[in-house]
Amino acid sequence: MSGRGFSTTAREPLNLIGKVSLQDVKQVNEPIGAQWAENVQIVVSSIESQRTDVASYEIQGAKAHKSSKDPNETQDVITLAFYSHKGTRIGSAHAREDGTYTFQASRAGR
Template identity: 45%
Template sequence: MNRVAARGLHATAQRVLQYSGSVNLGDVISTNADGAEWSDSVDSGCNMIEKADPRIKQAHIQGARAHRSSKDRNDSKDVITVALLTATGTRVGSAHFHLDGSFKFFPSRAGKLGGFADNLQKAGLVVEEGGPERNTGGAGDENNPAQQSSSK
């Protein structure tokens, strides 16, 4: 293989989001009745987020079982929560993925200050300002939760 082709493959390999932590997509598949669909939703959404900001390199699935969010009370759908991190482990936010392929992204303080939230918005992804990253108890942004649908 010539150097140009090898370099192209290497660059692509560098952009691939890595799943870290003790829970993986296989666990999501085996734990839920619709596990393959949940896995596809998480993987597709994480790839959309990583494409919008390539600095996001790691996805840490918080739990394999789909559940109702205790932190985003306006979300009536079951979710799988995934923390999103840079290559150095800086947490830039979390996302709640739904079975139908939609998701909500909640930037952390580092995600806002580092421009991650802005980059996701510029890419057409909806960024939720309230919810899991801070629970102020006020009306604010949490009354109108935003969702992003992935195209399947």
């Protein structure tokens, strides 16, 4: 047994669950679908590096849209949901066309 307090083992990448794929995001948002798909991947990587409790994510609709949940959101977004290993929802993120995002933790993710 090692007395080291950390592991050099790499984490497994987050699993994409649900019906919507990155390819769907690309196709539905043409001619800038590739940029949207890349932004989704950037958000996923960012959340993965910040949150050790996240195991999977879901793209909640391929088409970029105005947020119905956030009236202050001025840009089109693609909504992502993040889940723990047990399937508990940790939070949601809005990925934007300009590459920025917001993350809102759910009760279980606080």
